[in-house]
Amino acid sequence: MKKLFLLLTLCFTVFANAQTEDNPLVWQTSIQKISDTEYDAVFTAKILKDWHLYSQYNPEDASQALEIVIPEGKKGYKLVGKAKESETTKEYSEVWEKEEIFFKNKATITQRVLIEDTNIDNITLEIYGQVCKQACIQIEDSFSFSLNGKTLEKEEVILDEKSRKLTEKLKLNLKNTELLKTDTTLDNNDGSSLMNIFLLGFIGGLLALLTPCVFPMIPLTVSFFTKQSQSKSKGIFNAILYGLFIVIIYMLLSVPFHLIDGLDPSILNTISTNIWLNIFFFIILVFFSLSFFGFYEITLPSSWGNKMDDASNIGGFIGIFFMALTLAIVSFSCTGPILGSLLAGSLGTVGNPAFQLSAGMTGFGLALALPFALFALFPNLLNALPKSGGWLNTTKVILGFLELAFAFKFLSNSDLVGHWEILKREIFIGIWIAIFIGLALYLFGKIKFPHDSPLKKLSFFRISFGVLVFAFVIYLIPGTFKNPTWSLSALSGFPPPQFYSIYQQESDCPLGLDCYKDFDEGLKAAQETNKPILLDFTGWACVNCRKMEENVWSDPSIYNILKDDYILISLYVDDNEKKLPEADQFSFKKANGKIKKIKTYGDKWSTFQVVNFKNASQPYYILMNANLEILNSPQQYTDIETYKNWLEKGIYNFKN
Structure with missing residues (x-):
């Protein structure tokens, strides 16, 4: 547990402090000819004061060791052993409980390279590692060397012929782009534009409140502040502090963009849909739910108390801060794509994009903080009730069941993105049925937990709530059938999509529609059928995408338009486990000269979206014809009437 909290502290420091200084690591490179077939590639790193660059000999299960590799697909040369290193320092790490090896101030690394193909005239090497102070920054740099002794800086890396051709295919020659600009850019860079994007961010925060990844934090918040709110004034102060911490944490997320130029807008979506991160969230929420059931208590490490003068403030300030941090982390799976939209929109604005992003x-x-501050006040009401002990424990157990149900949403995200095909829609719903049957049995007194008081009779509340839970179970049951008697529209976004089923489906597209999952194939179909294109940027773990498909696309008037009048192209931007064929993998050179490896379908379609439409959120819909003419302004999450009018206007513009 001690190490877990130390690691959580370190992870947050990456967001809060890592970029408050200039780039702590600057590389210089050169190459030395040893013989006709051997060269030494020399990397010299100037390291900012108090920062550490970890050696390639750093022990396992510690800070990331330095590694030099040949990029995938490069042939004609190989590395000769490990690189030689300049002087290093050893120091014991309390976090990893190991002696770590690192460079201070300066590092010189010399890698011997054997040339097997004498026809090649340049080589490329990649460096991976970690540079740390109180925070850590991942290193992922690529360098090319000319074998005549000239060094090509990483910003000047020349793409091979395949990469150049595939990069050109990634960029569309769009027409009517003014329709895109009205949706993704701001008019000017004065104070009014900052206020505009502040309001857009506020609206995005309100939308995030409707996502399943935010709901699990409601039980955690209520449970935590039940212990904190010993008086009315203290409860109000804690709630305000909680809201303030939430605002500060989200504001700090923009700090790196003030100091680093050209970060990838799709990075937030990539993080939020990461398989192992979602599994981690699943484990954490199950861990919390068992705590709510009363099997154990979660407390801060006692060692923290020994280092503080006022023990009463530890649970207050530090605990509340970690609750706010937990909210930001756990909800990130759903908020990441929304934040990615803010990032992409800011990078497309006039003026300083970092300030736009901060706003x-x-x-x-702020939008996320306001309701959670109110949830933090809620325990005061519970504490004011008579016989609060029984109330509080019953409430905690109910929240534990809800937390357990929410946990499976994160496991479902991992299953969908990883294409494991384990947690299909009907299995997910079946698990929920079992969980809520357990909750109903608890409310009716058939199940007890460690801290439950003897139940002499069922209260009106327990009976009423138990009946509601039982009705909800009945509502869920048809979701396990091949042909449900009703759709679970109220839960859209929670279970996997309807086509992700244990039963044989007509297609793997939403609602059984015909769709293409490759842009070029869909474009060809549009040319052959003379139909307009609905370009659907979506994701396996995209909550609002499922809501649009199951609540808006399912409307008969819209479904018929999609089925008969459009060519649907669905591009999954989080498909990062499915590799592109090797011949289709390439290096993409961004506007700032940095190189992004395009290895998966997710890499390709997320970059495709950002490059052409300056947006990184999902769902994101574009209407165009086969000549790449934009037919209407982009559309995102909306209602049935608005979406129908949008589609019809696209058809009108297509015909005219």
């Missing part, structure tokens, strides 16, 4: 992040955090 948007602050608005987003």
